[in-house]
Amino acid sequence: MLEIKNLHAGIEDKEILRGIDLKIKAGEIHAIMGPNGSGKSTLASVIAGNETYEVLEGDIVLDEESVLEMSPDERAHKGVFLSFQYPVEIPGVTTTNFIKTAINAKRKAQGLEDLPAKDMLKMIREKSDLLEMDRKFLSRSLNEGFSGGEKKRNEIFQMAMLEPKLAILDETDSGLDIDALKIVANGVNKLKSKDNAVIIITHYQRLLEYIVPDFVHVLFNGKIVKSGGKELAHELEEKGYDWVKNL
Amino acid sequence: MSLQEKLVSSFMVYENQGNVDLDSNIHGIRCEAISNFEKQGFPDKKDEEWKYTPLKSVLKYDYSVFPNSETTVEFKDIKKYLLHEIDSYKVVFIDGVYSSFLSETTHDGYDICLMSAAFKKPKYKIVLDNYFNKIANKKNSVTNLNTAFSKEGTYINIPKHAVLSKPIQILNFYTGSEKEILLQPRNLIVVGENSYVQIFERHQSLTDNVVLTNSVTEIFAGKRAIVDFYKVQNDKRSASLIDNTYVQQKKSSVVSVNTFSFGGKLTRNNLEFYHEGEHITSNLNSITIIEDKQHVDNHTLVNHKFENCESHELYKGIYDDAATGVFNGKVIVNKEAQKTNAYQQNDNILVGDKASINAKPQLEIFADDVKCSHGCTVGQMDENALFYMQSRGIPKKEAKALLLFAFGNDVVEKIKIPALKTRIIKLIAEKLKVDFGFEM
Numbered sequence: 298m299l300e301i302k303n304l305h306a307g308i309e310d311k312e313i314l315r316g317i318d319l320k321i322k323a324g325e326i327h328a329i330m331g332p333n334g335s336g337k338s339t340l341a342s343v344i345a346g347n348e349t350y351e352v353l354e355g356d357i358v359l360d361e362e363s364v365l366e367m368s369p370d371e372r373a374h375k376g377v378f379l380s381f382q383y384p385v386e387i388p389g390v391t392t393t394n395f396i397k398t399a400i401n402a403k404r405k406a407q408g409l410e411d412l413p414a415k416d417m418l419k420m421i422r423e424k425s426d427l428l429e430m431d432r433k434f435l436s437r438s439l440n441e442g443f444s445g446g447e448k449k450r451n452e453i454f455q456m457a458m459l460e461p462k463l464a465i466l467d468e469t470d471s472g473l474d475i476d477a478l479k480i481v482a483n484g485v486n487k488l489k490s491k492d493n494a495v496i497i498i499t500h501y502q503r504l505l506e507y508i509v510p511d512f513v514h515v516l517f518n519g520k521i522v523k524s525g526g527k528e529l530a531h532e533l534e535e536k537g538y539d540w541v542k543n544l
Numbered sequence: 545m546s547l548q549e550k551l552v553s554s555f556m557v558y559e560n561q562g563n564v565d566l567d568s569n570i571h572g573i574r575c576e577a578i579s580n581f582e583k584q585g586f587p588d589k590k591d592e593e594w595k596y597t598p599l600k601s602v603l604k605y606d607y608s609v610f611p612n613s614e615t616t617v618e619f620k621d622i623k624k625y626l627l628h629e630i631d632s633y634k635v636v637f638i639d640g641v642y643s644s645f646l647s648e649t650t651h652d653g654y655d656i657c658l659m660s661a662a663f664k665k666p667k668y669k670i671v672l673d674n675y676f677n678k679i680a681n682k683k684n685s686v687t688n689l690n691t692a693f694s695k696e697g698t699y700i701n702i703p704k705h706a707v708l709s710k711p712i713q714i715l716n717f718y719t720g721s722e723k724e725i726l727l728q729p730r731n732l733i734v735v736g737e738n739s740y741v742q743i744f745e746r747h748q749s750l751t752d753n754v755v756l757t758n759s760v761t762e763i764f765a766g767k768r769a770i771v772d773f774y775k776v777q778n779d780k781r782s783a784s785l786i787d788n789t790y791v792q793q794k795k796s797s798v799v800s801v802n803t804f805s806f807g808g809k810l811t812r813n814n815l816e817f818y819h820e821g822e823h824i825t826s827n828l829n830s831i832t833i834i835e836d837k838q839h840v841d842n843h844t845l846v847n848h849k850f851e852n853c854e855s856h857e858l859y860k861g862i863y864d865d866a867a868t869g870v871f872n873g874k875v876i877v878n879k880e881a882q883k884t885n886a887y888q889q890n891d892n893i894l895v896g897d898k899a900s901i902n903a904k905p906q907l908e909i910f911a912d913d914v915k916c917s918h919g920c921t922v923g924q925m926d927e928n929a930l931f932y933m934q935s936r937g938i939p940k941k942e943a944k945a946l947l948l949f950a951f952g953n954d955v956v957e958k959i960k961i962p963a964l965k966t967r968i969i970k971l972i973a974e975k976l977k978v979d980f981g982f983e984m
Contacts, residue, residue, distance in 0.1 A: 378935070
């Protein structure tokens, strides 16, 4: 589904990603771990198309098509979803209206009519129940005054609504207490199917207890220095990131 | 002959129209005003208050100052500019002339009518003697010019204990009856103790002929009175507006002036608040959204003279292309005005590469036990927020519009007339060139 080939990317003159190779097939969950500053969030941003970063070399191919020339919204229409580490607050635009705008923008790009209000409401109800969301959040301004945990839950709610092919969860576990973590993880697991894939970016292995990855990659200094199965996460937790620095 | 000379020489002819009582106070006030204007002239760049708003480009025309007799305008031509979906009082002027056909005035319990009638009829004399031209700033030359030519406008006199069940709309239309016209509406609004009134004011040109409106409004709020005033401007590129609004408040009154400037060639909103008692609240809210080479200048003054009063000022501006803006917010807290709570915030987003804003918060605080805060920001669009929305599939153009809408939202939330709020949201969407596809 996704193939990253020798990806070099950076900001201005600073190279952050120094040759990443990664293949992800439909139905797989990949975890990307690594110490602070290793380039995890940059990788997530670059896949989603953040124009702050410049791709210097290599390619990102989604379903046999390079996405490098695509804008973030075009990538979203192709099925990429990035759950933000720090979701943005948008006063005056309710969560419901925001997600409605997003869904209808995608439908428009696909040549479809707006989703009928009835279907939209039904879907909103199902997905918010899945994430055990208090419905009053849906009529509040997007993320405005939400706690860290509520924001993250709202991210996964949006993911559930948009039904992406490739979901990238950037530090979704940070700021979540254990109950919220379980709910979020449960939501992700229920959304998982043989047709989609998930990339989990995390500093700790905590979230991986609940969303079990098929592969774990360790990112350090802009490169994947080690890949393995889920046991690699435990090894990392035990040995600490200093271990990978000396690999 | 310069415009100034033309205006001064037109004064006598203008004043002699109709049967002006040459011994009346009003005539005396007008004569004094024209002589002040003659001395002061139009403000130029040397005047600190007009430094960033040169009037040269609007004063170069050969304006006609004599309005034509009633021009016919059908309701359908102006419908979209007024709040037609709600019941309201309406005072409508076409090319500066009152249109009885389009208006809905009243004398039932309170007066919502015309300045020309108030100037003529003896029963209004006492109100005019007490209030007319009492707070209009005599140092302001364009206000003096308006006073000299003050013949028509809206007269509102609400006695004590009256809560108006419907808003009042003051609507000034220009049909292009002259190639270039100078309109000078003069409004007087007196709201008695414990009374409540909502007013909506709009100046709108219906053609591409040049119009300069030099408007003056005096508002007097009695004890515990509440006045909500909404000014909406979304005019043609051939229309300019200089608006001077003066507010005097008595004890425990609350006056809010909300200014929405969405376009015109040059717009100057001059707003001055004077306190005459304790526990007064003054609210000044505004959104400016302009593009191309449009110019909007918001000049505000809040003069705190009594204890325990509050002022809240929130001005937001979005400037695209090469649009230019000015915010000059002066707050004076006099020595005797202890326990004042004065708040001022001015936030601007420059969307266009050539857009600019000259922002000048001016606080003069002479009392020591006060809470005063001011903030001023000038920024570009938040790239991270744009990326967030795009990553959800919202195209950049809509994402930008949503962000800008969110930026102005706290001012929109202050609108207390639901039909107007819906209208403003639609206007903002139109200005941002998007269809949000939902009611917000």
